[in-house]
Amino acid sequence: MRMNRGVSASPWGRIYLLLQSPYLGAILRVILGALFVTASWDKILHPARFAEDVANYGILPPFLVNLFSLILPWIEMIAGLFLILGLLSQSSSLILSALLVSFIAAISINIARGARIDCGCFGAGEELGGIALLRDLVMLAMGVQVFFFDRGLFAVSSLLRKRGKQPHLPPG
Amino acid sequence: MRSSCVVHVLLGCLFIGFLSLIMGLGLNFLRASSLPLIPPFLFASYEKIDPVQAQELALERKVFLLDSRDHLQYKKAHLPRALNLPVKDFSALYPALAPLLPANGWIVIYGEGWGRPTEKELAYLFLQAGERRIKILDGGGRAWAEKDYPVESR
Numbered sequence: 001m002r003m004n005r006g007v008s009a010s011p012w013g014r015i016y017l018l019l020q021s022p023y024l025g026a027i028l029r030v031i032l033g034a035l036f037v038t039a040s041w042d043k044i045l046h047p048a049r050f051a052e053d054v055a056n057y058g059i060l061p062p063f064l065v066n067l068f069s070l071i072l073p074w075i076e077m078i079a080g081l082f083l084i085l086g087l088l089s090q091s092s093s094l095i096l097s098a099l100l101v102s103f104i105a106a107i108s109i110n111i112a113r114g115a116r117i118d119c120g121c122f123g124a125g126e127e128l129g130g131i132a133l134l135r136d137l138v139m140l141a142m143g144v145q146v147f148f149f150d151r152g153l154f155a156v157s158s159l160l161r162k163r164g165k166q167p168h169l170p171p172g
Numbered sequence: 173m174r175s176s177c178v179v180h181v182l183l184g185c186l187f188i189g190f191l192s193l194i195m196g197l198g199l200n201f202l203r204a205s206s207l208p209l210i211p212p213f214l215f216a217s218y219e220k221i222d223p224v225q226a227q228e229l230a231l232e233r234k235v236f237l238l239d240s241r242d243h244l245q246y247k248k249a250h251l252p253r254a255l256n257l258p259v260k261d262f263s264a265l266y267p268a269l270a271p272l273l274p275a276n277g278w279i280v281i282y283g284e285g286w287g288r289p290t291e292k293e294l295a296y297l298f299l300q301a302g303e304r305r306i307k308i309l310d311g312g313g314r315a316w317a318e319k320d321y322p323v324e325s326r
Contacts, residue, residue: 047207048205062213062214062288063211074191082188091188092184092188095188116244
């Protein structure tokens with residue numbers, strides 16, 4: 001706390017404090033979760049189309065493409081739901097951040113190749129480009145913030161923890 | 173405390189991964205039109221032709237060249253007199269294309285030469301359709317370009 005007061009004197013320090021805010025963590029957690037749930041929905045419904053998009057990226061070896069296309073949307077869906085609810089928030093944000101790093105790498109490689117392919121990000125018909133890259137970078141920043149600074153405000157996990165601890169509280 | 177926290181997070185990751193595996197594979201198993209876990213084109217074997225031979229045969233017009241890539245890539249550059257048949261359009265375009273195929277000689281299919289092996293996917297579809305005179309250009313468009321053989325753009 002003492003250190004924080006010192007930091008907050010400068011405008012950069014205030015921004016730093018804001019970034020650490022547990023309220024921001026809770027908001028970003030829900031937004032990131034909702035983004036991934038919406039992104040996964042179309043892929044779960046149309047696995048063949050998503051597999052086509054994954055194959056077009058030309059990064060995974062062909063024998064992994066279909067397995068990846070079947071499992072990845074569910075990772076996005078489950079980790080996204082967990083983030084919204086606030087269950088296993090750190091694990092979920094870690095997984096999603098790792099996924100985002102791999103997406104960023106895959107998108108960058110294909111932009112460098114000059115490939116004109118479908119993004120396969122939020123459903124059909126979006127061409128891969130700088131916007132997708134920028135969006136993933138922003139989402140990665142959100143994931144990192146949630147991982148480090150989310151304190152479980154409005155989260156199911158803190159409710160569970162509170163309930164578990166109640167019998168140990170001293171009376172009164 | 174610190175290390176138990178790390179273990180907790182990693183176990184959570186494993187749990188999410190495991191749940192996704194079950195859901196993804198389980199739902200695919202229940203689906204009427206399920207996706208094959210390994211694409212079937214990987215199990216077939218294809219005859220290959222090297223670019224030097226392909227170029228000689230192409231000059232004598234003894235081969236029929238087919239570009240298996242997307243239309244945008246085809247428009248950028250393709251082998252001389254090659255026709256474009258993207259993999260995803262095969263079922264729509266094959267009936268129109270079948271009469272154009274030469275009565276004899278090879279049909280040489282090529283792809284980018286890196287990334288997605290569209291040439292194999294297309295060759296597999298041809299084999300499925302009963303067309304056996306298929307060869308794959310070894311190294312694809314990249315090997316062709318490296319030999320400085322001519323390309324067209326349209």
